[in-house]
Structure formats: structure tokens, C-alpha cells
Amino acid sequence: FAFGSFALVIYSIYHSHVRFYLFRYSRERDGPMRPAGVRLYDQLFHTICILYVYGGVSLIQNCQRDTSDEAMAEALAEEPSEDLLQTAAATNTCEATCPVLYHATDLYVATLELFALSLILPLLCLPCIYLWILNRASGESDTLAQISEELQNSRNQPVTVQELMDVLEPVKLVGTSLEDATVVRLDVDEDDSKSAEANVATNPPKECCICMSEFPLSDEEMGLVSSYQRETTEADTVVRTQCGHLFHKKCLGGWIGGRWASSERADTRRARRTCCPLCRQELKQ
Structure with a gap:
């Protein structure tokens, strides 16, 4: 049995090499789909391993008693005593009948316990590690x-939020109702050079690109705000940057702002961003 154990351990190391020599099959080259011959060969190897374990257990359980056990049994038959019974019980164990195999099995079980402990301990410590x-x-x-x-x-330059907000130009969008659509334009002074450049450009957007909500429109004929934005608040105030893009004043203030202490005043807060959200041009030049 000891020779078989040594041979089985050595063969287990070179099992894949022997299989490749016999069947020319490699898992890395041919993939996980094994031919029928390879499957039968692997099943035979696994069956031998199971029979080896079963044979070891059977050998431990069915160890034959030596001559000292027979002599002890004859002595017990003639004059049984408590000391003889204890001695007989001690000599009738696996450690007494097969000491080498018993210690080898004991070492094997201890190794398995250490291996299982090394797998269980990380699982127990997993919440702490997580x-x-x-x-x-x-x-x-x-x-x-x-x-x-x-x-x-x-x-960024040492510029405050209030300085950037003062540079922004408040504007008003005017909508002209036509047959099929509403044309939106800026209500600005034509004499202003910045306003003239803005009017030459394409139609201004109808919504803020930050919050994606529509700008309040004033009817050109009636002079009233449209039905969906009748009350213009500070959040609805439309401002224009020097690069010509339109935003809600509150949305652009949130883009400019950053993290500050609660005790810090709004006009002294340092701006976190100083560029336009769309074109990245500096808001204050």
C-alpha cells in the first residue's frame, strides 16, 4: 500500500503529460471539449483514486492482530482481570496494529485540517476586509x-463669484408667433456691438443646457410672458456670457461655485470654475 501511495502521487503530477502522450490532447490547445477516449481515461484515473482511498480505510479497519493479541486473548479466557482487559483494549487499536499507517493517516488528516482552516479563515475575516x-x-x-x-x-485666477456674476449680461427672450412655429430672438439694443453680434448669430436656444428647462419667453405682440413661465423669478433670469451663450443665472452660479465654509460670505467666495460650460472660454477677460 505504501508503494502504491508513492506511485499514485508521482503519477498525479504527470497525469496531464501522460494523457497528452497517449491521446495527443491538450486543454490549452484543444479547448475544454474532451474526446471520448480522454474522458474514459480521466474517469478511470478518478476511479483508481477513489478505490485507493477506500482501500486505505479498509486496511485500517481490518488490520489483523499479531501473535501478542492471540496470547492476550488466551490469557483473558483463563483468568480475566481488569488490568488485562485494559491492556487488551490498548493493543487492539489501529495505532497498535498498524502504527506506521496510523501515523501517516493522522498526518494526512492534520494536513487536510490545516488546509481547510486556511480556506475558512479568510471567509470569516471577509466582512472586516470589506x-x-x-x-x-x-x-x-x-x-x-x-x-x-x-x-x-x-x-484659476483669484476671482470671486460675485465678480463673475457681475460680468454676466441679463437678457430677455422674445417669441414671435408664426403659422407653424415660434421664432425666438433676443430683446437687446441694436446699438450695442455685443448685441449686434448675438443677433447676427443663429436663433438662440429655447432651453438652458445645464438644467434643460425652457427659458421664459415674452410675447412680442402682447408683451406678456408665455403661459408656462408667467412669473419670472431669480431662478428664471436669463444671462448671457461674453462668448454669447445663454444660461439661467442660478444654474450658471452653481457651475461657477465650489466648496466653501458656511461662515464665508457669498460675495467673497472664490470661484471654482471661471470658464463657460459650453466653449470653456473665460467668463471674465
């Missing part, structure tokens, strides 16, 4: 956000 990864990832993300904000602030 929490550690989450804490580290959140800390790194906060650090990266702070570094990115500091780099962007260092690139």
Missing part, C-alpha cells in the same frame, strides 16, 4: 477630490 477596503477607498476619493480642487484653484 469594511477596510471601503474605508480606504472613501478616504482616497476624498483626498483625490481635495487635491483636484486645490490644483484647479491654483490654475
Whole structure:
């Protein structure tokens, strides 16, 4: 049995090489689909491994007693005593009958227990490892956000939010009703050079590209705000940048703004972004 154990261990290492030599089959080259001969060969090898384990267990259980066991049995038949019974029980164990095989099996079981313990311990510690990864990832993300904000602030000019908002020009959109559609244009002074350039351009957009909600329109004939925006609030105020793009004043203020302390005044806050959301041109030149 010991020789068979040694031979089986050696063959298990070179099983794939022997299979390739006999059938010219390689899993890396031919894929996972095995031919019929390869499947039968693998099943035969697995059957031998199972029979080997079963043979070892049977050998441990059916160890024949040596001559000392027979002599002890005759002594018990003539004059049984408590000491002899204890001695007989001690010599009738697997450790006494097959000590080499018993210790080998004991070592094998201990190795399996250590291997199983190495697999179970990471599973038991998995929640702690998961929490550690989450804490580290959140800390790194906060650090990266702070570094990115500091780099962007260092690139931007020291300009406050109020300075950028003062540069923006409030405008009003006027809609002219036609047969099929409504033509939207800016209600600006034609004498202004910036306004003239804006009017030469294509029709202004009808919605803010930040919040995607429509701008309030004034009817050119009636002089009233359209039905969906009858009350113009600060959030509905339309402003135009120096590059000619239109936004809601509140939306553009949110784009310009960044993180500040709650005790810091709005007019002294440093702008986080100083460019247009669309063309990235500087809002204050």
C-alpha cells in the first residue's frame, strides 16, 4: 500500500503529460471539449483514486492482530482481570496494529485540517476586509477630490463669484408667433456691438443646457410672458456670457461655485470654475 501511495502521487503530477502522450490532447490547445477516449481515461484515473482511498480505510479497519493479541486473548479466557482487559483494549487499536499507517493517516488528516482552516479563515475575516477596503477607498476619493480642487484653484485666477456674476449680461427672450412655429430672438439694443453680434448669430436656444428647462419667453405682440413661465423669478433670469451663450443665472452660479465654509460670505467666495460650460472660454477677460 505504501508503494502504491508513492506511485499514485508521482503519477498525479504527470497525469496531464501522460494523457497528452497517449491521446495527443491538450486543454490549452484543444479547448475544454474532451474526446471520448480522454474522458474514459480521466474517469478511470478518478476511479483508481477513489478505490485507493477506500482501500486505505479498509486496511485500517481490518488490520489483523499479531501473535501478542492471540496470547492476550488466551490469557483473558483463563483468568480475566481488569488490568488485562485494559491492556487488551490498548493493543487492539489501529495505532497498535498498524502504527506506521496510523501515523501517516493522522498526518494526512492534520494536513487536510490545516488546509481547510486556511480556506475558512479568510471567509470569516471577509466582512472586516470589506469594511477596510471601503474605508480606504472613501478616504482616497476624498483626498483625490481635495487635491483636484486645490490644483484647479491654483490654475484659476483669484476671482470671486460675485465678480463673475457681475460680468454676466441679463437678457430677455422674445417669441414671435408664426403659422407653424415660434421664432425666438433676443430683446437687446441694436446699438450695442455685443448685441449686434448675438443677433447676427443663429436663433438662440429655447432651453438652458445645464438644467434643460425652457427659458421664459415674452410675447412680442402682447408683451406678456408665455403661459408656462408667467412669473419670472431669480431662478428664471436669463444671462448671457461674453462668448454669447445663454444660461439661467442660478444654474450658471452653481457651475461657477465650489466648496466653501458656511461662515464665508457669498460675495467673497472664490470661484471654482471661471470658464463657460459650453466653449470653456473665460467668463471674465
